[in-house]
Amino acid sequence: MPVPIRRLVVALTLCCALVAGSAPAWASGQSSSQHHPRAAVAAATPSPTTSAEKQKFAKTRFVANAGLAAGATYEWIVKPYKQGKFKKGAPHRKATLAKAALAGAFAYNRLRAAERNAKGDPKLAKALAGVSGAIAGLRHLPSKLRNGDSSAVNDYSNTINKVKGAGADAGAPVKNKVPTNSQLRSGAGS
Numbered sequence: 001m002p003v004p005i006r007r008l009v010v011a012l013t014l015c016c017a018l019v020a021g022s023a024p025a026w027a028s029g030q031s032s033s034q035h036h037p038r039a040a041v042a043a044a045t046p047s048p049t050t051s052a053e054k055q056k057f058a059k060t061r062f063v064a065n066a067g068l069a070a071g072a073t074y075e076w077i078v079k080p081y082k083q084g085k086f087k088k089g090a091p092h093r094k095a096t097l098a099k100a101a102l103a104g105a106f107a108y109n110r111l112r113a114a115e116r117n118a119k120g121d122p123k124l125a126k127a128l129a130g131v132s133g134a135i136a137g138l139r140h141l142p143s144k145l146r147n148g149d150s151s152a153v154n155d156y157s158n159t160i161n162k163v164k165g166a167g168a169d170a171g172a173p174v175k176n177k178v179p180t181n182s183q184l185r186s187g188a189g190s
Contacts, residue, residue, distance in 0.1 A: 058120025059172040065114035066167060068187070069107040070160045071178035076103035077145065081153045088148075097146055104142035106179065106187045107156060111135045111163060118170075127170040134159040 077100045080086060085096045115135055118124040138159055144152040167174040179187065 058117050059124060059170075061117040062114045062121070062124060062167065063172050063174055064177070065110045065117060066163050066174040067177035068179050068183070069110035069114065070164065070174060071176040072103040072110070072184060073107045073156045073160050074176055075178045076100050076184075077107075077153055077156050081150060086148060086150055086153075093148075097148055101142040101146035102184060104138070104145050104152070104156065106184050107160070108135075108138045108142070109187055111138065111159070114163065121170070121172075124167070124170040124172055127166040128163070131159070131162045131166050134162055 080096050080100060084090060085093065086100070087093070090096070112135065115128060115132060118128040138156065141152040141155055164174045
């Protein structure tokens with residue numbers, strides 16, 4: 001299983017900091033009984049310092065979160081619905097509905113994160129202000145999907161389209177990005 005690049009960078013940074021921090025103690029000629037290695041503290045993630053950087057990160061995070069929500073909605077809710085996989089008697093209907101409910105919870109979670117990210121950019125926050133109610137309305141739709149209520153499909157699709165439109169108006173166009181199964185499982189509950 002591949003390790004995310006962020007974890008590798010953090011691990012490498014910490015290793016280098018520990019080696020660099022303990023090197024002066026070894027070079028000072030102290031005996032091993034008197035040796036007290038010093039640990040250096042490294043920053044785990046870079047943080048933006050200027051308001052322009054904060055706004056850029058806010059837009060980037062908004063686009064990533066909204067793209068994941070849009071991809072999950074299309075891949076596991078809209079597309080199966082259009083293919084008739086939610087209808088009674090369809091093969092694997094229960095599994096499809098369960099996956100749609102999980103995707104619905106994931107999409108709601110990512111849209112809430114995108115909404116929080118948008119607050120970091122004034123133009124994006126203004127564009128997304130009218131969509132907040134639609135995002136909040138998605139909260140109970142995963143249970144409707146699980147029970148086979150197909151009206152929830154239109155609610156998800158309409159909300160995603162509103163978020164995409166708001167992003168485009170603010171200069172942050174959103175493209176669908178289908179999440180992996182592990183992202184779907186872990187992101188639905190966080």
